[in-house]
Amino acid sequence: MPVEEFKNKLKEQGYKLTPQRRHIIDVMLNNKEHHLSIDEIYREVKNTCPEIGIATIYRTVQLFEDVGILSKQYFDDGCHRYEISDGERTHNHHHLICNSCGSVIEIQDEYFDALEQHIEKEKKFKITNHNVTFFGLCEKCINKSGDN
Incomplete structure (x- = not known):
């Protein structure tokens, strides 16, 4: 912008x-x-x-x-x-956070479209926004530590 x-x-x-x-x-x-x-x-x-x-x-x-x-x-x-x-997006709060180095990776909304539709239909709940954050290890830190 x-x-x-x-x-x-x-x-x-x-x-x-x-x-x-x-x-x-x-x-x-x-x-x-x-x-x-x-x-x-x-x-x-x-x-x-x-x-x-x-x-x-x-x-x-x-x-x-x-x-x-x-x-x-x-x-x-x-x-x-x-x-x-x-x-342009109503839901723009989707992130992957590395517990080791603190890097933040943004992920796109389309991953959650089907889940949102399912919740709205099954629970009769109109979602106006959501915030999703996953915590774990990024590829660099996995490779550095040898954890797979």
Whole structure:
């Protein structure tokens, strides 16, 4: 999602893209492959915007989550992590977490379509969202440890 789309999303909700918000968006775009904690976002933003405070980071990340720019994840590591939201998908929270190195691998929704349909039909339950996280060892760590 380009910065102009973020700007439009904010504008639609009555907000402006301030310089501080722009710095946070830039950090998130530069780290699209990572899931950053508030502290990691703060450290990265401080490199280009040294005057920013941690409270601004918290408020801005919450705002970005509220308007759909960021998605919050919890990987059982003691903190929430954030990633750029994918506006095209309604369920974008599927991850494989390596217990050894901490790497995060994203997996696609189509794995869960049949299960979701089954649950809705059998349990008469309308699913509006879901979050799936698997914990284990990535290929690199399996090869390194010799566990198969």
